[in-house]
Every structure is written in structure tokens, then in C-alpha cells.
Amino acid sequence: MAEDRIITQGTLTAEQAQEVQRAFMLKVFGWMATGLLLTGITGMVTIATPAVLEFVLSNQLVYFGLIIAQLGLVVWLSARIDNMTAMTATMVFVGYSALTGLTLSVIFLAYTLASLASTFFVTAGTFGAMYVYGTVTKRGLTSMGSFMTMGLIGVVIASVVNMFLNNSTIYWITTYVGILIFVGLTAYDAQKIKEMSVLATQGEEIEQKGAIMGALRLYLDFINLFLLLLRVMGKRR
16 A cells, blocks of 8 residues: 555665665656657657658647647646646656657657757756756755746747747847756756655655656756757758
8 A cells, every 4th residue: 555655754764765765766767768768759650650740740720739738738737736646647747748759750850860869969968967966966956946947937938029030149049048047957956856755755646746747847858958959959951
């Protein structure tokens, strides 16, 4: 029973607490990796399946409808996870990852395979370095995270405005600033997930939901960092 796994944190030795923390973070990282893998597979299958690709590209309403559905799933999961079962939260995350693969298939088509691969490895290296930094640093990153979040809001607003202005200077400013923001957010989220490991002592349901929320945060950091780096490094077909 899940209740049998509830542990009073004060009863753990230092070594046991570290082991609980390590296991929780590995679980979060595993779910994030699963989401990325599912996104990549869905994107490649979409490209290789003319009927599905035609559906995605059939008209702008369909494509933007998929994007709105993505945003809806993220908002729903973030706002309602406390009222969901762990299974529901997991399935929403899996569904979001697959849906992202559908929308990213259009971007995969626009760039060469070599530039997609090189950008992925650069993203993975940068992400990995900042993740490690976030988990080992003794410095509190809360103030940096708040600053980065405010900066992200500014970048989103500027990007929306630039959809109408189509200004290349704004485009490149938001690109490079966005890269810096998601590099910082990766370290911040890694530290927050480390702190969230206490959820692993609260039973299987709470632990799984915490792992899914942590995985979603890291997944969003990785995907957005990849897309921004692709603007800089990607070579179009």
C-alpha cells in the first residue's frame, strides 16, 4: 500500500536521506528523458507518415489548434495536479510529449538532419552542465529563478509583438536572451527538484506526481533551449 511507504523525514539517517534524494532525482530525470524520446519518435514518425504530416500541415487552424492544445495540457497539469491521480498526471505528461512531437515535426522538416543532431548534442551538454551545477551548488538560486522568470515573460511578450513587426533585431535579441534565460532556469529548476525530493517520503502517489512535475519543468527547459539554439546553429534544407 502507498501508505506503507510514508516515512517521517526525521527518522532518516543522513545516508538514507541522500539515497531518497538521489532516487527521486533519477526518477524525475528518467521521466524527462522518456518525454524527450517520445517527442523525437513522434516527430520522426509524423515526417515518415504522409497522411499524418498532411493533417498537421493541412491548414494553420489545425497547426495552431495543436499548439493551443499543448499549452492547455501544460496549464491543466500544473494547475490541477493536486486533484489528479498519479496515473492521470503521468498520462497527461505522456500525451503532451507526443503532441509536442507532432508540432515539432514541422521544424524537423525545415532543418538538415546534421544540424538537428549537432544542436541536440550542444543542448544536451549545456543542459547537463547546468543541471549538475544546480544540484551541487550551495548558493540559493531562488532570486535568480525569479529574475529569469520575469525575463522569460518579457521575451514572450516581445516575441508576440515581433510576430507583427517581423523585426530581425528583435528576433535575434529575444533568441540570445532566451538562451541565457533557459540556461539559468535549468540550474534553478534542478535545485528546486532536489528540494522536492522530500515528496519521496510522502507515499507513492505524491512521489510520482512530484516526479512528473519535476520532469515537466526540465522537459520544457530542454525543449525551449533546443529550439532557441536551433535558430542560431540550425541549417535549413
